[in-house]
Amino acid sequence: MKTSEKRRFPKLENEYLENIVRQLVSQYTIIQMFFTKQSSCKHSCLLIHVEKNSDAQLLRQAKWANKVRDRYKIHVCFIYAQKLDHKFSLGHPFVALYCQPSALIYQKEGYEHPIALAGSWKKFKKKFDVFQDHFHHDRDLHVAQIKNLISEGSSNSVFASYARLIEYDLDYLEELYLGNKSALPGLEERINNLVAYLPDIQKYFVRTNRNTFYLTDLFAKAKEATADDDTIYKEEMYKAVGIAEQSLCRLIEERFDGLRKMIKKGFEANKEVAGQIDEKPKDVILGLAIATILESVEVEQIYLYHQITYGEKTTYYLMLIATGTGNEKLKTITQSLKSKTGSKCDFVLIAHSRYWIQANLYQHQSFFSGIIQDKYLIYASSDYLPGFHWEVPHNPYHADLYFYYKPTKDIALQFFTIAHIAKENYQGLDYFFALFFMSFCRTYIFSRTYYMPNYLSNQTLWQLCAYADSDIQKYDYLIGQFWTDFFPYLDRHTTLHHKLSKLNREEVCQMNVIVEKLMGELHNLVVEKGLLPGSEED
Numbered sequence: 001m002k003t004s005e006k007r008r009f010p011k012l013e014n015e016y017l018e019n020i021v022r023q024l025v026s027q028y029t030i031i032q033m034f035f036t037k038q039s040s041c042k043h044s045c046l047l048i049h050v051e052k053n054s055d056a057q058l059l060r061q062a063k064w065a066n067k068v069r070d071r072y073k074i075h076v077c078f079i080y081a082q083k084l085d086h087k088f089s090l091g092h093p094f095v096a097l098y099c100q101p102s103a104l105i106y107q108k109e110g111y112e113h114p115i116a117l118a119g120s121w122k123k124f125k126k127k128f129d130v131f132q133d134h135f136h137h138d139r140d141l142h143v144a145q146i147k148n149l150i151s152e153g154s155s156n157s158v159f160a161s162y163a164r165l166i167e168y169d170l171d172y173l174e175e176l177y178l179g180n181k182s183a184l185p186g187l188e189e190r191i192n193n194l195v196a197y198l199p200d201i202q203k204y205f206v207r208t209n210r211n212t213f214y215l216t217d218l219f220a221k222a223k224e225a226t227a228d229d230d231t232i233y234k235e236e237m238y239k240a241v242g243i244a245e246q247s248l249c250r251l252i253e254e255r256f257d258g259l260r261k262m263i264k265k266g267f268e269a270n271k272e273v274a275g276q277i278d279e280k281p282k283d284v285i286l287g288l289a290i291a292t293i294l295e296s297v298e299v300e301q302i303y304l305y306h307q308i309t310y311g312e313k314t315t316y317y318l319m320l321i322a323t324g325t326g327n328e329k330l331k332t333i334t335q336s337l338k339s340k341t342g343s344k345c346d347f348v349l350i351a352h353s354r355y356w357i358q359a360n361l362y363q364h365q366s367f368f369s370g371i372i373q374d375k376y377l378i379y380a381s382s383d384y385l386p387g388f389h390w391e392v393p394h395n396p397y398h399a400d401l402y403f404y405y406k407p408t409k410d411i412a413l414q415f416f417t418i419a420h421i422a423k424e425n426y427q428g429l430d431y432f433f434a435l436f437f438m439s440f441c442r443t444y445i446f447s448r449t450y451y452m453p454n455y456l457s458n459q460t461l462w463q464l465c466a467y468a469d470s471d472i473q474k475y476d477y478l479i480g481q482f483w484t485d486f487f488p489y490l491d492r493h494t495t496l497h498h499k500l501s502k503l504n505r506e507e508v509c510q511m512n513v514i515v516e517k518l519m520g521e522l523h524n525l526v527v528e529k530g531l532l533p534g535s536e537e538d
């Protein structure tokens with residue numbers, strides 16, 4: 001290769017890409033190349049203007065283009081001549097931005113009709129405005145159609161129309177960020193592909209796993225239901241889907257505004273600094289807690305949703321949005337925190353994955369919506385985590401309360417039967433007592449908050465009862481008077497062991513009082529206050 005040819009691409013500042021570009025010039029009919037260097041946090045753009053559509057399609061499939069994007073943050077865009085001319089005639093802002101004369105690094109010798117934006121902004125502004133107005137006009141038609149379908153109660157058609165509208169939005173995001181509509185087959189692939197250029201898009205779609213999303217799964221279910229002549233009833237998700245679509249629209253408008261300013265004033269230095277959540281809060285204890293949690297589990301967000309102080313002890317209530325955080329892991333983290341912070345601090349940890357929360361909002365939204373708020377957020381792993389698609393309207397209800405209350409009542413009755421037996425045979429009573437306490441706590445929390453916790457430690461469950469209603473702490477004196485350490489005793493008897501009972505009458509009486517008091521509280525809450533009608537309770 002001649003030295004003179006190597007000097008054609010000094011602006012690339014990338015030997016790997018320079019070698020590829022030289023090879024392209026020798027193998028394909030390359031008309032022009034434009035390179036726009038961006039700051040390190042944004043993608044630079046290499047726009048390659050080829051003569052034939054077939055060449056553009058073939059080059060878009062090249063693996064090296066993805067490698068350059070991922071490794072060097074350089075987006076490579078291939079556009080064939082006729083299409084580029086058409087984009088200029090429409091006032092397409094992507095080509096207006098990236099085909100400026102100052103960005104030209106190569107032009108085919110003897111080419112008589114060079115494409116490069118020249119002249120003033122005013123000459124281009126009219127076309128630009130028409131291009132932007134076209135987006136809003138067609139989007140408004142989509143939205144009007146959806147409103148009509150909602151008024152008709154056609155849930156399947158509503159979600160199908162929303163899917164088409166989101167496809168329409170993605171078309172424009174791809175045109176404005178990539179220069180071409182994507183050839184990827186599904187919404188998931190297109191959204192994931194845009195993440196590299198537009199990280200903010202992650203905020204608006206809850207993932208079901210690494211590659212798919214809750215809303216796109218909902219669209220697929222609606223499509224399947226339509227094919228099977230079934231109906232999907234998810235009217236409460238209309239607003240959530242609408243918010244996600246409006247967020248995409250806002251991203252498009254922001255991109256239009258950004259392109260407008262850059263085309264008009266030239267390329268400006270990137271002044272945006274990623275705003276990250278302060279991972280070292282002023283509270284030293286919280287800073288230690290966050291560090292300890294991050295050492296043990298991969299967390300997306302941590303919320304400090306409640307904090308109480310009694311005497312010299314402060315209890316921190318933390319919710320983790322994370323995957324793979326089971327009860328044993330939470331128990332280990334809690335023990336580690338207590339060992340590091342001493343007797344003056346306690347921690348109540350609950351954890352769920354983002355998808356689990358999203359999928360169970362129909363039952364637990366009242367609980368989570370009160371916690372997942374910016375004012376409680378103390379840690380976030382990324383600025384681009386998605387928000388939740390809240391159900392609106394959401395009418396909280398205790399759909400499964402009977403299935404929690406009835407076993408709790410039954411185990412209390414079994415306990416009383418053994419506790420009051422004349423022969424004082426208390427075999428197994430300690431296990432009935434532990435089972436009752438755990439069942440009571442979970443049912444009480446659900447009744448108060450619409451949240452059903454996992455099978456956490458008994459102490460954590462009791463602390464969640466206090467969060468649900470601080471009045472329950474009036475029974476702390478019974479726990480304090482227990483003949484042994486109360487919560488370790490319960491945890492030991494959560495698992496059945498084959499051995500003789502060593503309980504005496506006095507110990508059984510203490511248990512009996514606790515069961516009577518707590519069962520009375522639960523009965524008053526669930527039955528007397530009408531959460532569960534008396535006829536159903538029986």
